[in-house]
Amino acid sequence: MIKNKMTKAVILAGGKGTRFHPFTFTIPKPLMPIAQDPILLHLINQFKKFNITNFMISTGFQAELIKAYIGSGERFNVKASYFHEEQPLGTAGPLALMKDHFEKDEYFFLINGDIYTEMDFDQMLSFAEKGQYDIVVGCIEKREKSSFGVIEISNNEIQEIVEKPERRFNISSGIYVINSRALNRVPHDTFYTMPDLINSYLAENKKVGAFNIDKFWLGIEDVESMDVVIKRVQQFNSSSDKGSPNLLSQSSPLNYPSKLGPTKNVSLIEEGFQAKDTLVLIVALNEARSIGAVIREVKSSLPRADVLVVDGYSTDNTVLVSREYGASVIQVAKSFGIGGAVEAGILYASRNGYQYLARIDADGQHRPAEIDGLLSVLRRNEADFVIGSRFLGDSEYKPNLLRNSSIVLISSLIRWLYNLKVSDCTSGCQLYNRKLIDYFAKDSRFEYSEVRAIWTAHKAGFRIVEKFINMAPRSEGKSSFSTVNASLYMFKNLVDILFSGSISIGKRRA
Numbered sequence: 199m200i201k202n203k204m205t206k207a208v209i210l211a212g213g214k215g216t217r218f219h220p221f222t223f224t225i226p227k228p229l230m231p232i233a234q235d236p237i238l239l240h241l242i243n244q245f246k247k248f249n250i251t252n253f254m255i256s257t258g259f260q261a262e263l264i265k266a267y268i269g270s271g272e273r274f275n276v277k278a279s280y281f282h283e284e285q286p287l288g289t290a291g292p293l294a295l296m297k298d299h300f301e302k303d304e305y306f307f308l309i310n311g312d313i314y315t316e317m318d319f320d321q322m323l324s325f326a327e328k329g330q331y332d333i334v335v336g337c338i339e340k341r342e343k344s345s346f347g348v349i350e351i352s353n354n355e356i357q358e359i360v361e362k363p364e365r366r367f368n369i370s371s372g373i374y375v376i377n378s379r380a381l382n383r384v385p386h387d388t389f390y391t392m393p394d395l396i397n398s399y400l401a402e403n404k405k406v407g408a409f410n411i412d413k414f415w416l417g418i419e420d421v422e423s424m425d426v427v428i429k430r431v432q433q434f435n436s437s438s439d440k441g442s443p444n445l446l447s448q449s450s451p452l453n454y455p456s457k458l459g460p461t462k463n464v465s466l467i468e469e470g471f472q473a474k475d476t477l478v479l480i481v482a483l484n485e486a487r488s489i490g491a492v493i494r495e496v497k498s499s500l501p502r503a504d505v506l507v508v509d510g511y512s513t514d515n516t517v518l519v520s521r522e523y524g525a526s527v528i529q530v531a532k533s534f535g536i537g538g539a540v541e542a543g544i545l546y547a548s549r550n551g552y553q554y555l556a557r558i559d560a561d562g563q564h565r566p567a568e569i570d571g572l573l574s575v576l577r578r579n580e581a582d583f584v585i586g587s588r589f590l591g592d593s594e595y596k597p598n599l600l601r602n603s604s605i606v607l608i609s610s611l612i613r614w615l616y617n618l619k620v621s622d623c624t625s626g627c628q629l630y631n632r633k634l635i636d637y638f639a640k641d642s643r644f645e646y647s648e649v650r651a652i653w654t655a656h657k658a659g660f661r662i663v664e665k666f667i668n669m670a671p672r673s674e675g676k677s678s679f680s681t682v683n684a685s686l687y688m689f690k691n692l693v694d695i696l697f698s699g700s701i702s703i704g705k706r707r708a
Contacts, residue, residue, distance in 0.1 A: 205252045206300070207245050210292065211238060211311035212258025212283045217420055226260040228311040229267055230424070231511060231531035232431050236267065237418060238311055240431075242276060248319040250307070251276040254299065256292035258283040265642050266541045267534060289372075291390040293381055300378035308392070310372035310417065314427045317373070317413040325409045326375040333380055333396060334407035336373035338415055341366050371411055476503040476573060477552040478566070479543035480525070481536055485560035486514040492558070493523040496566040500573075503556070506546055508539040516560075537646040541638075544630075544646070548639035556629045564627045568667045575663060576631045582660040583634055585620065585652070586627030590666035608649060618656050620664060624648050627667055634660050 215227030228238035235243075242253060253271060257264055257280055264280075271278030281295040293308070300306060305326055307319065317336070326334040343364045350358045374392060383398055384390055399406050418424050478496050482489055489507065496505050505525040509517055520527050530542055540557060547555045554576050558564035564586065572584045609623045626648060630638070634655060638644050644654060656662055 205250055206254060206304070207250050207252070207307040207309060208254045208256065208293065208296065209238070209241065209309055209311045210256050210289060211264055212256050212261070212286070212292070213312070214259045215312070225528070225530060226263055227418075229263060229531060230418075232314070232424075232427055236531045237314065238264070238268070239274070240314055241309065241311065242268075242274060244315060244317075245307075245319060246274075246276065250319060253278045254281060254296055255279070255311075256281050256283060256287075256295070258286060262545055262639070262642070263542065266538055266645070267531075269645060285387075286389060287387075288389045288391040288394070290384055290392045290395045291388055293376075294384045294386045294388075294390075297378075297381045297384075300381065302378065304378045305375055306378070308374040308376055312418045313372055313415070314418060314430070315371075315373070315411070315413065315415040317411050317415060322373070322409045322411075323375055326377070326407060329405070329407050331375075331405060331407035332377045333399060334375040334409050335392075335396070336371035336375075336411045336415075337368045337408045338371050338411055339366060340369055368408070371415055372417055373411070373415075375407075375409075474502050474504050475553040476500060477543070477547045477550075477555050478503045478505045478569070479540065479547070479555060479557045480505065480507045480520075480560045481510075481539040481543070481557070482507050482512065482516050482520070482560040483510040484512045484514045484516060486512065486516045486519045488562045489516055489560045490519045490523050492560060492562055492566065493520060493525050496558075496569075497524060499567045500570060504552075506543055507560070508543050510534065510539060540646045541644075544635060544638050548635050552635065553632045554629065555635050557626065559626045563669050564667065565670060569627075569629070572627075572629050572665050572667070575665060576629060579631075580661075581663040582631050583652075583655050583662040584629040585622060585625050585662065585664045586629075586667035586669075587622035587625055587664040588667065588669040589621040590664060591668065593667070593669045612649075612653060616653055616656055618652070618662065620652055620662070622664065623652055627669075 209228075211226065211228045213227060215230075228241075229236040231237075232240055245251070245253075251271075253268075253276055255264065255268065255278060261280070261282055268274070268278045279299075281292060283292055283295075287294075289308075289310070305323060307323075322334065322336060341364055344362050347359055347361045348363050349356055370392075380395065380399075383395060396406050414430065416423055416427055416430075418427060478500065480489065480492065493505050493507075496503060506528065507516075507520040507525045508528045508530060509520070511529055511531065517527055517529065528542055528546065530539055534542070543557070544555065554573055556569050556573065558566065558569065568586070572586055575581050575584050605622065605624055609620055612623060613619050628648065628651060637655075637658060637660070638646075638651070641654075644650075652662065
């Protein structure tokens with residue numbers, strides 16, 4: 199380890215990833231999954247191995263999804279801050295947004311957000327400090343063999359012929375160590391690249407360091423490079439933990455077109471898109487056996503509604519079945535969890551102009567035929583938020599003792615802290631009107647859970663009502679609400695409510 203340890207890394211995550219269309223219509227390239235984690239998290243984890251934990255992320259396209267996934271960084275034991283490019287600024291231009299966040303003569307890393315590497319960051323930083331460089335470029339040696347014999351000609355005569363020669367050259371890895379002194383050269387609000395910055399040094403005969411990266415590195419530029427990285431991670435997972443299930447047993451997103459045939463490309467915002475007034479949001483993971491019937495019933499019961507399935511890269515035919523039954527599909531990394539998947543659906547609804555959003559489960563427990571009655575409450579402007587409750591009548595589905603106890607305890611806390619009576623605070627059947635959709639979509643701090651959605655909306659002054667729904671027993675699959683998960687779920691929600699509630703009480707007393 200070096201003595202003057204640098205802890206900041208700037209990650210460029212604002213590109214549109216056009217070479218990965220149609221996948222990047224719905225998810226930014228840095229969040230495309232390799233195993234169960236996105237490219238960006240693999241990058242962060244590699245930095246963490248060298249105690250680099252302070253990340254400054256430059257965002258542009260679909261910034262909300264990157265913020266929704268990484269958040270403050272706390273859950274990954276790092277610190278994350280964001281700097282948004284209102285227009286593309288190139289590979290060096292975003293640094294102008296960050297000038298005031300570095301100390302004098304401070305070294306930091308700059309790296310593209312679509313790189314997978316196993317390099318030693320300490321060695322590169324030490325190289326920069328010892329050479330007193332303002333800029334060091336991480337270089338990769340490439341070898342390129344000609345498919346033809348190469349001829350050198352002079353005066354119409356052959357001087358030399360070499361059969362299929364090999365050429366060696368170096369390329370930029372997209373990884374740099376930069377001293378904050380260099381930031382004074384970066385113009386504000388201007389498209390400015392790292393080659394521009396480097397050439398400004400070379401024009402003045404100033405040194406720029408070249409550090410040879412001798413560990414695995416690959417820029418994920420196309421389908422082929424993505425497949426190489428997936429196989430690399432798969433081999434690593436297999437060799438490092440043979441007793442664990444293979445994280446890459448799930449299908450690669452790059453395989454879907456060949457498996458499923460023609461697909462409907464769905465982006466968070468679609469040009470010329472004419473939405474119906476209601477979006478039914480279904481979060482799914484390996485629900486192929488039940489989701490077709492759910493979609494069919496939604497379309498039959500709610501003709502004014504579109505259906506969006508947010509899938510966590512299921513290993514069964516959930517995506518195929520959903521599309522066959524006429525649903526639009528967004529796929530997000532499994533590590534997004536239910537919360538991140540719902541947030542993606544909320545953003546989709548907001549950007550495509552839906553007036554109402556109804557979330558139901560993919561397992562058939564929420565009957566679509568009952569949703570129209572809940573929607574009528576929103577249509578009559580009697581509420582902004584409607585919860586489908588199994589406890590306001592004689593529902594077929596009865597939660598087990600552990601889950602029921604958790605619900606009662608959380609509901610009691612909400613009532614005590616917020617003076618809000620909610621019987622079914624963990625119901626996955628929630629409906630929002632346009633005002634609440636936009637409120638959740640625009641609040642960068644909002645991280646979805648059923649419980650958090652309730653108290654967040656209540657604190658913001660939105661009207662919440664509960665209506666009875668006859669929840670059916672699960673038609674297929676197994677609930678994730680095991681004894682362990684139930685305990686963790688209750689603990690996280692209790693901490694969340696108590697922390698937020700204590701602030702509210704403090705404000706009222708003050």
